[in-house]
Each structure stands twice: as structure tokens, then as C-alpha cells.
Amino acid sequence: MSGETVVTRFAPSPTGRLHLGHAVSAIRAHDFARERGGRFVLRIEDIDGTRSRPEFVAGILEDLAWLGLRWDALAFQSERLATYEAALDRLKARGLVYPCFCTRAEIAASASAPQGDVGPAYPGTCRGLSAAEIASRTGACCWRLDMPKALAETGALTWHDAAAGWIVADPLAQGDVVLARKDAPASYHLAVTLDDAAQGVTDVVRGVDLFAATDVHRVLQALLELPVPSYHHHPLVVDAAGRRLAKRDGALSLAEMRAGGEDGATLAARLRRGIGSRFPGEDLS
Incomplete structure (x- = not known):
């Protein structure tokens, strides 16, 4: 990949508000590209018709802007069904x-x-x-x-x-x-593999919970003759009990932190410095 422009992406599903785990992953992907003069793509994975909502799309854009992140392209999976x-x-x-x-x-x-x-x-x-x-x-x-x-x-x-x-x-x-899926035109595996190729993603920066899924994506890349990015799986943010943060478990959202008086730029700087004693499972250095 010598001389190739680095492209990373952050690809949330609009099924709820972002939390600190999302913030860490987005910052890592954003900074990886920026530090190498590359491009950062924001991809909205909105093909889950039963749970995806427009207000959550708006919330994602608001939260990332609050953290001080800027994207070079905005893509929606719902526009790629064909x-x-x-x-x-x-x-x-x-x-x-x-x-x-x-x-x-x-x-x-x-x-x-x-x-x-x-x-x-x-x-x-x-x-x-x-x-x-x-x-x-x-x-x-x-x-x-x-x-x-x-x-x-x-x-x-x-x-x-x-x-x-x-x-x-x-x-x-x-x-x-x-x-x-029975209720969606593509699963996560198929959609993400095709999207990464179409959007020129050279480096996939995402949580270690998706490490094993990469084996499946590698098969699809080979079958469909798609390029193979480099992968950077990072540790997850966890709570005091060692459980990873999740929407379904009511993890404190970035919107709630903002409403409580937290400053987005300050929070992003703290995450970058690795100051996060409440989340012992994540090394933010």
C-alpha cells in the first residue's frame, strides 16, 4: 500500500445514541487517518428497518461534531441495496x-x-x-x-x-x-465487506469484539475479488464491572454527558490522553 492514501471509517448503526465506546472507536479511526494525511469516512449502517431511526442519525452527526471530529465523506447503507x-x-x-x-x-x-x-x-x-x-x-x-x-x-x-x-x-x-436476513437485504457481514471495498477503506479501525468476524469478511473478499484492508482491532471500553458498554444495557450516552455539562473537546482530549479510570478494560494511550 506504499503511496496509497489512507482511508478509515466509523460505521455506527442509528439504533440508539452513541456512548463512550463509540467515541473511542470514532476518535481512533479519525485520528489514524488524520495523522497520515488520509480520509475519514462516516458510514451510517441504516438497513435495519425495524430499529433505525432518523433522529438517531441526527444524533450521531451531532455527537461526532461535539467531539470535534470531521468527516470527508458521509455514506448511507440504505442507498446501496442494489x-x-x-x-x-x-x-x-x-x-x-x-x-x-x-x-x-x-x-x-x-x-x-x-x-x-x-x-x-x-x-x-x-x-x-x-x-x-x-x-x-x-x-x-x-x-x-x-x-x-x-x-x-x-x-x-x-x-x-x-x-x-x-x-x-x-x-x-x-x-x-x-x-x-429475513428482514433486511443484507447482513452485517456482506454489507460491511462490500462497503469497505467501494469506499476505498485501506485500514479498518474497530473494536476487538469484531476480531473473529474478520475471518468471514476475508472469505467474502476472496469470493468477490475485493481488496483486503489492514485491520486495527482495539480494546473495548468497559464499565466498573468489566462489562463492555452497550446501548441495550443503558450505557450513559454522549448526549447525556453533554446535557450534564461535559465539554466535547475536553472529553475527546481526555480520551486521547488515556485518562479513563472508570473504564479499566480500555488502554487509551
């Missing part, structure tokens, strides 16, 4: 994906043991359905990547993380991941 569909069609034509009619409860009940960070890996129940069986189903389906078949095409794959070094991908541990 791109996701086209990529999925390419994989369908090659027989690398299959429709799955299972519910989450059925998957959990059939799994022999929990795997990965997002629950049990899918046991492949629908992988062997015949064309007649598929035609007889009337319920909604998602589309899953046939991981063994995909890896037979790609062979062994590697990717590089700034802290961990070269990683030999182990996507089989993630099972046959969903590429298009």
Missing part, C-alpha cells in the same frame, strides 16, 4: 449460498455447543434441502453462505492485524453465516 443484491446474486449463481428457513429458537435447540461471539454456529440444517423442498416452503427465508463450499474455492486465507500480526482465518468456526 449493490448488496447484485453481490448476493453472484454468489447464488455459483451455488455458494442457500435459503434457510430456521428460526433462532430452532438453531439454538439443534446446536451441540455454543460457538463464537454471536451465539451458536448454524448447524447446516437447511444446507441439503432439495429444490422441491425449498419450493414447498412458504415462510420467509434468509440466505446463508455455504462455508465449506466457499473455502473449497478460496483455500487457506490470511489477514493482518496491527496488534496480533498475521492471522490464519478460521471462518468454519463461524458456521454458515447469514448474508441476507
